[in-house]
Amino acid sequence: MKRREAVAAVLPVPEQVLPMSNLDLLLPPLDFGIFLCYKKSSNYTEQSQSPESMVTVIKKALAQALVPFYPFAGEIVQNHLGEPELLCNNAGVDFVHAYADIELKELDFYHPDLSVHEKLVPVKIRGVLSVQVTELNCGGLVIGCTFDHRAADAHSANMFLTAWAEISLDKPTTHIPFFRRSLFVPRCPPQHDESIDKMYVLLSSIPPPPKEIEVSNDHLLSRIYYIKAEQIDRLQFQASENGTRRSKMESFSAFLWKTIAEGGNDLSKAVKLGIVVDGRKRLEGREEKNLSLQNYFGNVLSIPYTEVSVGELKSMTLQMAADLVHSCVESAATEEHFSGLIDWVELHRPKPAIVKVYCADANNEAAIVVSSGQHFPVTKLNFGWGIPAFGSYHFPWGGQTGYVMPMPMPSVRENGDWVVYMHLMKKHLDLVETKAFDVFRPFDSSHLKLAVDD
Template structure:
């Protein structure tokens, strides 16, 4: 497959009336500063008919007038604090074409592979906060590669932006409008740090640079496996996870599947029984804070739960043991925890020179895992005028142990899990992935 670049340019917002000042800026919140400092890339695939590139671009220019943060740049204020410059410098917009059909270029429903990197601009050294690449195929299909800087917005906010983009492209008013006020997370006058945050969300710079050591061949030998879990399997899994010592504690599908994957990956890795393993799980704070924050809030509002266990306990205890650990850890990330974090991050981080533990420089999370759930994001609603995408997925992201859960492209409620593993662990994982003990 050879991709031909047709054009590359900067696309800026277009306003219906007088444009706003381009000298304004907004500060990053404690939730922006604690998240991953990198671009996250996602891939959409559309069957014909698809809208022309000019219509897609025009809709983008209009929606950027409401989501000005994406058209801005990262910078610092006079005190050295990180900010978003609302300078309307624009986003990168790339048009490409391929001299074959989509099925010829990407058979097997977009199997996770380095080939996906061809469908979006590079994630390294990016000044723009959003990049979009349109790739046209001879069959009339369209692939859209979208990358966005995570410091600006979390997955919930990004999906809202994408839905707004699709609405504008179809001539529909943006609904709902984003809430841009990032000043709502002020610390309390008398800080109350009720929980331990150092070592979880933040750590010292010295500790943060200590990574597990692997042979170079191991690091290069990471493959991303897509595991499909149908509705029947998920129902059985949830039932088994929820049966514990005679009590019927009903765990969610997400909790049950995450518990299963935690145990399965741990067993496939062949970890020593006395080792400790943990899972990093994103928790959306919008409905957990009191007063609650509207879903329209644009920015980052995520912390993490960190359930952990000794390997021998995780593998020898039944599935409900892991499900309970996950459920209880998520439940603890409540209003008190979020407010404790705001107080801690506002006063302690700069003072003690702490850095986020959310680090994309790690090539392997072994013996730990991270599970990012995109199950509730309306990514499939990105209808730009020719219908919904038939495939949506993350780009190729080979960090061992960092898993993504997505609604399957089958669109029947089933789930696809994208699981990066060392090649020598993949055989064992496939053998036990659908085993229910």
């Protein structure tokens, strides 16, 4: 560590309390990370900068970006009901300037638990956001961020990262965030479909996990894989054999679901699959004049899930599994679903709740959640020395449920290759690597050469 300081918004921000929306209240205290790796710039002399000057650019732009994104400079506190809320007091973002005695090509991206966790992605000690910028021996740089998920989802983080990079280049900011919680007020009287009772559960009603599951928690590991575009296209083709075209995400999720089922010996045990659905497009009917929900800052997520026995999944074609994934997504891809979810939370406040797919169950073979990172704006995150050679989410959230996030490979050529972050049980990672080794390739430094334009 070379320096640690707090970076506040460059302009005064009036102290205020920003309440959480009902959708924010569904998130437990949980942090997620993002890291961006930059090669030393060699294309243009004017872009070649010292690490110190690059850190100065990043820090100055951060202070400016915190003006419109002022909640990131605040803190999360509890109100009189014990619910979290955002205290926007411009206390600042913890900012660490660090140095690592290693070159970018030597970093072990395949094992992010060893190379990235608490090394390049900082541990958030306080506040809503922490940032670490790490110099590398080769002249490269890594920007690591840790966000409090209760304040922001990936869409909100992407907006912030894009604005941060644009500001560093003196470009106009594409997305100005807004925080109008009135868009998510419950109906009067609150009402919801019974399907939401099957998706979400109050934390107070969850029994302690069985001891055998507690032991297995030691084997949750993170890995990063590389998938070539032609493999993704092949999965999509196989999942669409009945003439109904399935999306790449649906096809990929179905393939992963079936692969994990291959390791199950008890054919009666269930494999749960949850899919993260962003509700912004589904709630466009709630938009107000000049306010697009694409610029809304906060959480607008639901996680519908489906479960099928190991035996049934093994006997299914990929197309049949993809049809089930599609139906699962469609069940939450409506304005009525999100309106009902807002109302469901209102009926149970202030008792905290969580999506059921997160809950450990001895009768399950496995439970995983897939979240699309396809909108990760990695090719827009140029701070003045080119786009990242590599970028990924880092989300070792703990618990018993696996987490998987496919993202686009950084490339100005948009060749369709994917980077996939996985946080799964070791036995399931072993399955992926033995049963689907032709699809999931361990990510290593050789892939960095594909990441930037020649």
